Amino acid sequence: MEKAVTYLVAHPVIFFIAVIISIMIVFSFLRRIMRLFIVVVAILVLYAAYLQLTGGQTLEAFQHLGQWFSNAFQGVTTLFGFLFDLLKFPKKG
Numbered sequence: 001m002e003k004a005v006t007y008l009v010a011h012p013v014i015f016f017i018a019v020i021i022s023i024m025i026v027f028s029f030l031r032r033i034m035r036l037f038i039v040v041v042a043i044l045v046l047y048a049a050y051l052q053l054t055g056g057q058t059l060e061a062f063q064h065l066g067q068w069f070s071n072a073f074q075g076v077t078t079l080f081g082f083l084f085d086l087l088k089f090p091k092k093g
Contacts, residue, residue, distance in 0.1 A: 044062075044065070047061075048062065
């Protein structure tokens with residue numbers, strides 16, 4: 001890994017191309033995540049309409065869903081925090 005970084009730093013044109021490709025990959029990933037988010041929101045709207053038409057408890061159901069998403073988001077952020085701590089470079093000196 002260190003050899004790859006050293007090679008990229010020594011060759012600025014290749015480094016610039018690698019940065020551009022990396023940015024394209026990140027934006028592609030974010031675009032797919034946004035599509036997934038839009039589909040989930042559409043499904044939630046349809047679920048709310050279904051509950052409203054059948055006489056279900058819409059507010060309670062969405063409070064439960066909100067709590068579940070909050071717990072899931074907290075778990076994911078904890079996981080990413082742990083992974084970022086593992087990837088930190090050791091301090092020299």
